Amino acid sequence: MQTADIQRRWLDFFGDRGHTVVPSASLVSDDPSLLFTVAGMVPFVPYLTGVVPAPYPRATSVQKCIRTNDIEEVGKTPRHGTFFQMNGNFSFGDYFKEGAISYAWELLTSSQSDGGLGFAEKDLWVTVYEDDDEAIRLWKSIAGLPDERIQRLGMDTNYWSTGQPGPAGPCSEIFFDRGPAYGIDGGPATDDDRYVEIWNLVFMQYLRGEGTGKNDFEILGELPQQNIDTGMGMERVAFLTQGVENMYEIDQVRPVLDAAAAMSGRRYGADHGDDVRMRVIADHVRSSLMLMTDGVTPGNEGRGYILRRLLRRSIRAMRLLGVDAPSFEVLFAASRDAMSAAYPEITEHYDRVSRLALGEEEAFLRTLTAGTSILDLAVAETQQQGSATLAGDTAFQLHDTFGFPIDLTLEMAEEAGLSVDREAFDRLMAEQRSRAKADAKSKKGQLADLSVYGAFRAAGETRFLGYEQLETESSVLGIIVGGTSVDVAQEGEIAEIILAETTLYAESGGQESDEGSIVGTGFDLEVLDVQRPVAGLFSHTVQVRRGEVRVGALARTQVDPVWRRSAAQAHSATHVIHAALRQTLGDEAHQSGSYNKAGYMRLDFSWNQALSAATRSELEEISNIAVRDNLPVETRVMGLDEAKSLGAMALFGEKYGDRVRVVDIGGPWSRELCAGTHVGSSAEIGMISLVSESSVGSANRRVEALVGLEAFREFAAERALVQQLSANLKTPRDQLVGRIADLGAQLKAAEKRLAQLESSRLSEKVPALVATAAPQGAVTVVAQSLGALGSADDLRQLATSVRERLSAQAAVVVLAAEVAGKAAVIVATTPAAREAGAKAGALARVASGVLGGGGGGKDDLAQGGGTDAAAIPAALEAVLAELRG
Incomplete structure (x- = not known):
């Protein structure tokens, strides 16, 4: 069956x-x-x-x-x-x-x-x-x-x-x-x-x-x-x-398992360890497919982190099966074919899901490459120190910072003949989990017990009248203070107010709640927030500015008209930019999240590369042309199925009932399901200024814009800046770009001349330093303090130049200087010196220990330093003592 x-x-x-x-x-x-x-x-x-x-x-x-x-x-x-x-x-x-x-x-x-x-x-x-x-x-x-x-x-x-x-x-x-x-x-x-x-x-x-x-x-x-x-x-x-x-092994999961087996060339049922890995892949790929179909995108926190972990565990399991090449194209297609009979929406969203999965796989495979390089260095240092155990904090850093799986660290360390301090790693992981649980518990503790709203919701739904009017008369059905239902809230207290009707918009659909007030005989309440803690019920978080408010009191809700107008402009601008994105990039550029408030909006959309300057300009122009053309904005309430048949877009993460509100801007050009507040026509939006475009994941981008008066203020500030630059540089505005480019070129040329002069000045020091070379044990040593230098790069250049002059000898060059108030030391060795046992990395650590810092590097060249510049002479003497020994 x-x-x-x-x-x-x-x-x-x-x-x-x-x-x-x-x-x-x-x-x-x-x-x-x-x-x-x-x-x-x-x-x-x-x-x-x-x-x-x-x-x-x-x-x-x-x-x-x-x-x-x-x-x-x-x-x-x-x-x-x-x-x-x-x-x-x-x-x-x-x-x-x-x-x-x-x-x-x-x-x-x-x-x-x-x-x-x-x-x-x-x-x-x-x-x-x-x-x-x-x-x-x-x-x-x-x-x-x-x-x-x-x-x-x-x-x-x-x-x-x-x-x-x-x-x-x-x-x-x-x-x-x-x-x-x-x-x-x-x-x-x-x-x-x-x-x-x-x-x-x-x-x-x-x-x-x-x-x-x-x-x-x-x-x-x-x-x-x-x-x-x-x-x-x-x-x-x-x-x-x-x-x-x-x-x-059921029909909805087994095809992915079989695909993993075919790609790896291993037979399911032949080896227990391989069987577990194939089952992990089958489960995690299906789970990821379903999560992304429901709008979750890979990220570094919350749901996105869980999804990313599932994807990376799948990639890791494929690697342990011997598959290093990308595999998601095959695995996700197998899961799509197995699940779409039960969930047809998978096919509808599969192009977007596939892009997300393949982008995440490509990024993590790069991460594995980078992590492998870091792990190789850590393994080399561990072996150099004569240890057989890789430090647990190194394994934890690889896991926590770079997303490098611990199983892979164990496998690669074992190949190099090392074990991993798993006890230390597990302790650090446990500490991290404890912090995460404590954080989650503290956040959960801030959530009110929803049962307190039960009696109020049983009386009926809150009537929202804010689409047509900014003020309305109502009555106070309930007051909640500190999560407990009370009869009265007094001056200075923060409370939740439940009303029978309201014109104040509750935060939803990415739109912030309205600013405003609730007033009545003997009280004045400042509205801090409006939420819907349970379906159909509005809760107004207020501060009692004056008097006291009681259950049963008559109250008038008052929306701040300036805030509402600006918020409506921003929300309508979000729809306009979404439509402009789809017109510019195609239907695949689908909104995955949004946030808007008075004068500002941001929109996240599915796309896997940065927008070019030309595309950003085109997007901004299309949006402002839509504003100029004064497109009609129409809202209708209809059945969900009818809305979808008209092409209305339902956005991920939103929950819709049987009856929905459809917002059209320019008819079908922008048609979305939306409960937010909007302008009457697109011209009321005013100016739209696209201020940034950035990445928010491997296959998601974000655009941010200022809207209306805030956009005008941004342009006014930029105009004032251009006028100031024009005056200071005594250059007409239309010639500013060329003038600034000329100044930049002149500055770059001057910096180059200064660098050449500094290099020449440093080169003059080399003969004198070479002349100080003296035997210490089996090697010849130059060990000098150079006072203050501009950078550690200058110190490195001097050390390598001196080493070059002494390349025919078993020579060690140790130079120290004060750089930006701190001590820096460079150690360079010739091949003969290394054959005699002188290792630059070990000597740099000796000096750094005296200087109150740390250091290290390769056997031929190493760097160190510390906070105690006064200890430079002692550090040089410590190196000489090490060489004599």
């Missing part, structure tokens, strides 16, 4: 039984505490917790998920994957335990010819929470399971909660027994891979209190509404029904 068929059977089964079929949400989670959608229930959390009223009594979905907690286990077990699909059915105060158990058993055990999954009843076990006698009774009566295939387990495995005060409840898990060939008898309680968990039924019926861990919290009582949240693992069911050994 193909995986896409399992998906179809699931949705048909529950759809036929009154469940609303909900499409998979994006892998990019709306929950600010999550990087990704990590479980099938995540999009339904507001309904399950009661924060937002559920729009349907029961629902079903096949949700795309990403989890990276167990990334190191990928490929090693039959069931760990970063990307997976969770089939879920949900009840919001509708059916409960009996319905959930009945549906699960029917779908699992019905024959495939009847639309079921065809599992044999004898192979299925269940676990229940140890005190849940009701669930045991239902499993016996509905499924006819005998006592020996129902196991009671504790809270650590069979009790669900979010980890925080809120909804909780027992759960029941369904397992498939793979048979004695896969492990020991004893059922799921043995925690053996023989028993594969395929379905988890959560009975959400209690309210839990404070506590940590999985079983040290108090149950406060029953929830007002009992909910069902279930999840069936698609990949696990697929590998069991397809008769393969693990999730990496």
Whole structure:
């Protein structure tokens, strides 16, 4: 049974039984505490917790998920994957335990010819929470399971909660027994891979209190509404029904594994280590494909970092299989072909995804080349010092700074006959993880408990009237201070205000929230921020400037008209520049992110090379022509499918409902789904000044522009600068470029003459330095302090010139000087001196130790220094003593 068929059977089964079929949400989670959608229930959390009223009594979905907690286990077990699909059915105060158990058993055990999954009843076990006698009774009566295939387990495995005060409840898990060939008898309680968990039924019926861990919290009582949240693992069911050994061999994953095997010339199943690497590649390439299809781009933080890590682990695994050449073109095409039957949007976005993947691969292969050079130097220095162990901090720097995988460091060090101080490396990695966790925890701690908004949201949605007007009368529905609902906020306090209506725009779609105020009898509130903490609810963060505000008070929202006008100009300019980019570069230049506020906008777009000056000029001109032509700006509200049929662009990272707002500028020239505020016609945007274009990733660029009055001010400042230069240089404006170029050429010529004079002056010192040569042990030595010099390069030039004069001898040249207030030392040796045992790098380290710094280099030429210039004579004497020894 193909995986896409399992998906179809699931949705048909529950759809036929009154469940609303909900499409998979994006892998990019709306929950600010999550990087990704990590479980099938995540999009339904507001309904399950009661924060937002559920729009349907029961629902079903096949949700795309990403989890990276167990990334190191990928490929090693039959069931760990970063990307997976969770089939879920949900009840919001509708059916409960009996319905959930009945549906699960029917779908699992019905024959495939009847639309079921065809599992044999004898192979299925269940676990229940140890005190849940009701669930045991239902499993016996509905499924006819005998006592020996129902196991009671504790809270650590069979009790669900979010980890925080809120909804909780027992759960029941369904397992498939793979048979004695896969492990020991004893059922799921043995925690053996023989028993594969395929379905988890959560009975959400209690309210839990404070506590940590999985079983040290108090149950406060029953929830007002009992909910069902279930999840069936698609990949696990697929590998069991397809008769393969693990999730990496199912129809949606195996083609990538086979492609990796073919490219490497190694056979899957012949070597355990190679098998793990092939499974890692298959999993990570599929996960990366799905993430990039949902708009994630490689980067150095957050979601982008996770994606980059998956891509680089894939490249590393291919290298360990013996493939050094680029491989993503083949691997990603194999994954596209395997996944597009279930997710047709993959094909639609594949050109963009492929460019991202190939660009990241090319960049990382260059990184590997650079990292290899750095590692080679570190290996040489380690061997020179007589050590057999590469320092852990070196391995960590390679990993952390250059993205050089530790496995590759271990492999290359072993080839050079060295081990790696893995204990030190692991300690540094642990410290880094601890810092990251502490940072994440501190950020998560700043997020309000969303349950505080539940009662307000239950009263209805906030009506946003700001498209048509800047002021409106409303009433205060709620006040939140410090995450707690209160009745009053007093002068000087910062609070969140919930209103029935508002004209103040909440931050979304890349547009900052409005500036403005909320006023009423006896109070004046300055609006600091406006957000939508839960769907449909506006929260205004305010500072009480005067008086006190109470729940139930009448209030008037007032948007700052200057701010709104400038913000609307900037948002409309974002649409104009996006359309101009696509007109200039083609449809592949697709927006991947944006930010705009009054007078300023930036737009990120998919493109893998810098824009030329001519292209930037063309982009700016097209944008300002659109402003000049006074194109009509029209907004319409329609169904999502109708909007897409008209060609309206949906942007990555945005979540759209069934009804959407379409913004046209010049008709179809710019047609996007957008909830932001906009001008009435393009002429109202005013001037657009493109101020920068830069890279924000291997296949993403960013343009920034000033808009309206801010653009005029930028041009006015540049005009004043040109006028000042023209006056100071006594040159007409139209001749300034030539005049400045002439001055630059004159300056360069003068610098060249000065360098020649300085070189001549230094050359004059060489004979006198050569004359100081004196024997020290087995070599002849020049060891001199030269006072103050302009640069270390001058010191190096002198040392190499003196060494050249003494090249026929076993000579060592040690010159020191004060450069920019610090001590610098250069050591140069002739071939005969090196044969006698004099090594420049070692001698430079001796001198640098006295000077309070560090140094080193090759045997023929090395450099060092320190902060104590007064210690130069002592440093030279230390070198002489070393040579005499």
